[in-house]
Amino acid sequence: MxxxxxxxxxxxxxxxxxxxxxxxxxxxxxxxxxxxxxxxxxxxxxxxxxxxxxxxxxxxxxxxxxxxxxxxYDSNLQDLLSPAHRERVISLLAQARDHSCLPSELEESDMAQQLDKLCDATYSAQSALQTLAKHVALTEEGVREESLTTKGINLVMAVLDALAEDGQRLLTAWSLGAAALLARNTSAAAELHEDLADANATAQLFGQCFTPPAGPAGSKLHVYMAFHDVDDTLFSGIEQMVLELGPWDAAVIIAPTSLLVDNLVDLPEAAAARTHLLAPPRAATITPLRYVAALPQGLTRNRGRMALGMWVLAHTEDEFTACASLRLQKLSVAAVEAIAGDALAAAAGGQTARERGFLSTVRVSTSWLAKQPHLHVARRQSLPLDPGSTLAQAWTLRDEVTEALDHLVIEPSNDGSDATIPHLTWRAATRARRALFKDMPGAKFSGTLTPLRNRQQPGATECWEREQLINPTVPLRLFDRFELELNTANAPLTQPGDVVYLPGNEPAALVDGVGGRFVRAPVRIARPIPARLLHDDLEVGTVASVLAEDIRAGAAAAPDEPRIRAVARERLEDLAEVARDLEARREAHRAEIVALTRLESHLLSGVSGGALTVSSLSDRKDR
Structure with missing residues (x-):
């Protein structure tokens, strides 16, 4: 019954x-x-x-x-999935899926009636298999150990979707947890790795749930999940995956942070296995580790306090690894999208990775990272920079500019040795006598003040506000300076070269090249101290463009994290002059874009009104 x-x-x-x-x-x-x-x-x-x-x-x-x-929902579902019947049930439903009906020898059996009812309830044998897989994923202990919470599923699937769509890669599960995740949450084509497919009836069930790939398989996205925090066999499984990683493939590994990221001082065998995996002693190449992330807690369904880590493997034209510290990151929708985009950019490498504004991430040389005792690289560390590759990258970027910057002289350091990027905490960089810049609050004034419309009106003063930092295309509003000063106390005006920034969860910063503007709280001012005014003991400083970039990376939002880059004192003036030159070129391009937009609008109006006819020069040459 x-x-x-x-x-x-x-x-x-x-x-x-x-x-x-x-x-x-x-x-x-x-x-x-x-x-x-x-x-x-x-x-x-x-x-x-x-x-x-x-x-x-x-x-x-x-x-x-x-x-x-x-x-x-009834007990027959559990009976169908009992160890005595599971393998037979999977085989029968697979035959029904392929031939649109159950085998004839089952017509009068109780199992046939149960399977018929299940197929009718789910509309097809394929859906019946997916229903059984969902039930197993929720109930079977071996699969539940590798299951994620809704928050974890959203994060991992966002990463997989980004990487799969990038190269039209076929999803391939290497573990029962990965198979359960893909069988329940993906609509893309997927398959089960052959080594896992032969393991047991549960694996066969998940394998039958995947949509058969259409046509020959191209590049693949390998997915591996293992939540055993003291199991060094994880690395042998990843090693096999690396051996099968094709030139256009990618791989995502989800496992405890204690194995993927942290220092394995208490697990010498696992430490040796990880080092051997990432940097084989006699191999010509190292493992193409492109992204390492320490994820927040609460992503596992049955081990809530376990912190998970994530690796992304892919072959790229450069050998850099993006190391992300996301332990304290709140996984909002925007944050999940940013993490997925970071993983995709790191896997793509090249120009895509160089132009990406990563979330709480440092990019380091993969060959250097592979030999480290831990894979968590904080911004407080002095990271090695190879002068040769850094110079080559600078030349490449300069050549990509529309107008070649022939006057911009880029040379390696005098001694030619490896350089480092010194980082300071926000607190240290603003410390009284040894500060690199001054941090000043914006003004709080009444919201009832009416903005001015006429820019030519005497006393009209522009004002930096939150909206203008979030979206720089929004023009600054004008206020009467006399009214502003009546409503504020000791509000400093900006000076040319000040950085106006917005602290909090959405850091934004711009360099004010004009000066003389009011700043409305919560917007603040960061004013770099000129080299001549720095404390005599200081050998470093900062410039507005560097400071603004660091703030946009989240420095002000997390002042305890050392994200402020320092610049050698003797190079401050040269770097500031170059920054002003580049900003002037950017401003010229912005003006050209505005003029092009106005021209396009005028042409549209003239042509639609019958007053103008237009054609391109290339069209005339073709004629």
């Missing part, structure tokens, strides 16, 4: 569990429509047929398809 529990009745009727308890107490034996009594010998199990009949007759619940959906 098939039965339902209180919870499965609630799921079938699309109501809360407490609602079923109310039905039992309100519709007792003396009611005109009594709720079905439990099956004899049980306390909370009810005959499926009786429950379905009661829901249909009384029209309770929110599901009008209870007769068809009942097989998705």
């Amino acid at each position: 098939s039965t339902l529990t209180m919870s499965s009745i609630a799921q079938l009727a699309h109501v809360e569990r407490s609602t079923v308890s109310v039905w039992r107490s309100r519709f007792g034996a003396d009611s005109a429509t009594p709720f079905p009594a439990p099956v004899p010998g049980t306390e909370n199990r009810f005959a499926t047929d009786e429950v379905v009949r009661w829901l249909v007759d009384t029209k309770h619940g929110n599901n009008r398809e209870v007769e068809f959906d009942a097989p998705l």
Whole structure:
């Protein structure tokens, strides 16, 4: 006899569990429509047929398809997935999927009736397989150990979707946890790795759930999940994946941070295995590790305090690894999208990675990182820079500029040795006598002040506000300076070269090249101290463009994180002059873009009105 529990009745009727308890107490034996009594010998199990009949007759619940959906929730589902029947059930449903019907020898059997009901309830044998896989993912201990919370699923699937769409890669699961994740959450083509497919009936179930790839398989996105925090066999599994990693493939590994990121001082065997994996002693190339992230806690369903890490492997034209510290990151929708974009940019490498504004991330040489005892690179570390590759990259970027900067002289350091990037904490960089810049608050003035419309009006003063930093295309508003000074106390005006920035969760910063503007809180001012005014003991300083870039990277939002880059004192004036030159070129391009937009608008109006005709010079040459 098939039965339902209180919870499965609630799921079938699309109501809360407490609602079923109310039905039992309100519709007792003396009611005109009594709720079905439990099956004899049980306390909370009810005959499926009786429950379905009661829901249909009384029209309770929110599901009008209870007769068809009942097989998705009753005890027959557990019977079909019992160890004695699972392998046979998977085989039969796979045949039904391929041939559109169950084998004829099952026509009169109880299993055939159960499978027929399940296929009818889910509309197809393929859907029935997916229903069984979902049930296994929620109930079987071996799979539940590698299951993610909703927040974890959203993050991992965002990364997989970004990487899969980038190269039209075929998703390939290398572990039961990865297979369960893909079978339940992806609509893209996927497959099970052949080594896992032969493991057991559970793996075969997930393999049958994947949509068969259309046509020959091209590049692949390998997915591996393992949540055992003291299991050094993880690296042997990843090593096999690396051996199969094609030139256009990518791989995503989700495992405990303790293995993927942290220092393995207490696990010498795992430490040796990880180092051997990332930097094989006699191999010509190192493992193409492109992205390492320490993820927040709370992403695992059954081990809530376990912190997970993520690796992304891919072959690129350069050998850099992006190391992200996301332990304290709140996984908002925007943050998840940013992390997925970071993983994609790191896997792409080249110009894509160079132009990416990574979230809480440092890019370092992969060959250097592979030999480190831990893979968490904080900004406080002095990271090595190879002078040759740094110079070559600078020349390449200069040549990509539309107008070649012939006058911009770029040379390596005098000694030719490896250089470092010194970083200071926000607190250290603003410390009184040894400060690199001054940090000043904006003004708080009444929101009832009316902006001016006429820029030529005497006393009109521009004002930096939050909206102009978030979207620099929004023009600065004008206010009467006399009114502003009446509503504020000791509000400093900006000076040319000041950095106006917005602290908090959405850091933004721009260099004010004009000066003489008011700054409205919560916007603040960061004013670099000129080299001649720095403390005599200081050998470093900063310039506006460097400071603004560091703030945009989140320095002001997390003042305890050392993200302020210092510049050698003797290079401050040269770098400031170059920054002013580049900003002038950017401003000229912005003016040209505005002029092009106005020209286009005028041409559209003239042509649509019949006053003008236009054609391109290339068209005339073709004629």
